[in-house]
Amino acid sequence: MMDTDKRINFGIVGLGTAGSALVQPVLKNKNFRMAGAADLDEQTLARFKADFPEASVFTSAEAIAEAQGIDALFISTPTQFHTGHVLAAIANGKHVVTEKPIATNLEDADLMIEAADKAQVTLMVGHSFGYETPIKAMREVVKNGELGPLRMMHNWYFTDWMYRPRNPEELDTTLGGGVTFRQGSHQFDIIRLLGGGLVRSVRAMTAKFDNSRPAEGAHTVFLEFEDGAAATAVYNGYDRFRSAELGYNVGEGGLPFNLDKYGSARSALRNAGPDNELELKKNVRYGGTSSRNWSNIPDSHPFYGLTIVSCENGDIRQSPDGLLIYSEEEKKEIVIPKGISGRDHILTELKAAMVDNIPPLHDGRWGKANLEVCLAALESSNKRKEIYLNHQKMVQD
C-alpha cells in the first residue's frame, strides 16, 4: 500500500497534545509523509489542513480508518476509544501506533493484539518515555554489562499534571484517567525497559488528594522483577514540590522551566474558573493558542523526573547532555547528540517493523504489559496487598 517512493503515508487520529506532538517528527522523517488527520473539532482540523493542504482530513476516526492512501495511523484519541479506533484501523489493513495506555483493561488490549496478529499489521504503543534517547542510552549501558547486574531502578516525578487543563476522561479512572494510568504508563515503560521487562509483582498506594479532580493524582509503586531487581515509581501531580528542583530544572520536553512561578498551573486553572477548562484544553490542540512549538531542538535532553539506576558496580542517571555514569573508578559523563526525540524513535521503530520486518520493542504485548502494571498498582492500592503479574513481556533488543 506504500507509495512507490517508499514513503509511509501517515495519519494522525486526534490532534490533541499527543497527536500534535507527532507532526514535526513525521515532517522531518524522510520515510514518512503527512497524509492525513482526523479530529472532532473543526477549527483544529482547519488549522491542520491549512498547514498541510495535500493531506486529507476527516471528522471521525472511522472515516480515516477507511481512507485510501494512508498506510499507518497514530491513534491519539482518549484512552477509552483506543480499542474501537485501533480495531477499525486494523480492519482496514492499516498499521497502528496507539497512545499509552493501550487500553483501560487487558481484555481490550488482547482484542487489539489478536486483530493485529491476524491482519499481519504492526501494532505499537507510544509515545511513552522509554522511547526517549536518554532512557534508551541507559538501557544500552545496563545491557552491555559494564556496570554488572542491575539491582535497583527508581523513577520519581513531581509535576503539575493534575492541574493542567483536562478533558473529563483524563480525570476519570474508569476511562483510563489519572496519573497511574497516564503517567504510570511512562514510568513503568522506563522501568520495564531498563529492567528487562519481566515484573514479578507490584505493591502500591495510589491517592486522590483533591475531590474536584476525582482521579489518582499521586502514587507510590514498588515493583519487583523476576530476577530480583527492585524498582520504585513515585508520582505526585498536584503542582507543589517539583522534582525539577532536584536536578537541572529541565522538564519532559527538554525545556527549562521557571520554578519561581509557584503553583502556576493550579492558579491558572482556578483563575479561569471551572467552566472554562475545556476551552483552555482546546487551546492546546493542533495550532491552538496554547499549543507547543515542537520544531526547536531543546538545549537539554528530556527528563522524566529523576531516573536513578543502580547496578552492582555502578549507578546511572541523566545529565542535560546525556548520562552520568558512576563506575568503580570514576564519575563520567556520556554526551549524547540531541535532536532525536522519543517520537522520532517511534517512527523509526514503526518503519523498521513495516518495511524491514523487525519486531518493534513497544508492540501491543509490551503495551499490554505496561498496562498490567498500571492496573496492578491500582488493584494493590485498592486491596492493600501485593499483586502478582501474569502478562509481562521480555525486552527484545
Added chain:
Amino acid sequence: MMDTDKRINFGIVGLGTAGSALVQPVLKNKNFRMAGAADLDEQTLARFKADFPEASVFTSAEAIAEAQGIDALFISTPTQFHTGHVLAAIANGKHVVTEKPIATNLEDADLMIEAADKAQVTLMVGHSFGYETPIKAMREVVKNGELGPLRMMHNWYFTDWMYRPRNPEELDTTLGGGVTFRQGSHQFDIIRLLGGGLVRSVRAMTAKFDNSRPAEGAHTVFLEFEDGAAATAVYNGYDRFRSAELGYNVGEGGLPFNLDKYGSARSALRNAGPDNELELKKNVRYGGTSSRNWSNIPDSHPFYGLTIVSCENGDIRQSPDGLLIYSEEEKKEIVIPKGISGRDHILTELKAAMVDNIPPLHDGRWGKANLEVCLAALESSNKRKEIYLNHQKMVQD
C-alpha cells in the same frame, strides 16, 4: 541517685563514632555531667580520661554498669552486645539509651523493655535521625494539619556507608550489620515519626553488591501505614552516585562535602588494604586521628538524604536553613535555629523522662517497632513477599 545539684551523671559505654558523638552534647547540657566511660581500647580510654580527669573510666560494660555515681548510660557497643549491656545497666538501676537498632531480634528487644518496665528505669533508643531538628519540625507541620492528611513520605539516600572503615560485625547481617539494620533504623525512624508510627506492612528488596563486604549495602523498601499513607526508603551505600548531588551538598552532620572527590571512601579503603581496615576504624574512636570534631555548629541543618513528604494540600522538604513548605498558595521557607542536634534532643528526652516522668517518644517499644521494620524488610526480600507487622507503636507527641 542524682547529685544534689540535679545534674544527671552520664556514662558512655563504647567510645566509637556513636559514643564519641554524645560527648559534646553532654558537656554543653547543664542537666548532665560527663561521669564516666567504658571502652575495650586502652588508648581510646586514656584519651577520654585525659580530657575528663574527673570522670571514671572502665574497661568493660559490666564494670560501668555496676559503678556508683552514674545515673544513666549510653550503650554504644556493637548491636549484638546491646541486650547484655542494657540488661546489666538496668539490673544496676541505671537509666539507659541504647544505640539503634535496639537489638538484632525482637525477643531481645522484649527482654530489655520488660526489664526496664520492671526496674522502673527509662529505656530509650538512639541516636536515630528522627531526633534531628528538621525531622521533628516536619513532624510538627504534619501534625498541626495545615497541609491536610499525610499521604506519602519518601527517604532516599545514596552514601559511602559500605566503604567507610568497618568492624566485622557491621558487615555481618546476623550481628545487626549492613545498611538495612544500621541505616534502615534511621530511615524507618524518620518515616514512622512523620507517619504516626503504625506501619501496616512492608515490601522490600535488600541487596549485597560486593562479596568482599558481605552485608546488605542497598535496599528498596515500600511501607504502608495503617491509615493508608505510603512510604519508600531507598538506600545505596556503595559510594557511587551520592544523593547530596540532588540538593545542597550537605551530609548527615550538616557539613558540606566535596563531591569532586569521587569514590574516595572506596579508594581509601582499597589503598589501605584489607589488613588495615580495623586500624582505620580505630582511628575514628574517641580522640583518634580520624575522629570528628563535634563541637562546631554546622552552617546547615543535617540532611539524611532526601526526605519528601506529601500531604493532601502540600509538600514538605528540607532546606539548609530549615524546611521548605509547598502549600496551596506559596512555597515558603521556615527558618529553624541551628545548633540543637539530634543528640541534644536525646538528652532532653532522657532528662524529661528521668526527672519529669514524661514518657520518651523513642522508648524501647518505639525502637522495637523500628527494628520490626528492619527485620520485615530483610524477610520480605528473602521470601519475596509482603510482610505484615504486629509490633508497631503510635507516636506519642
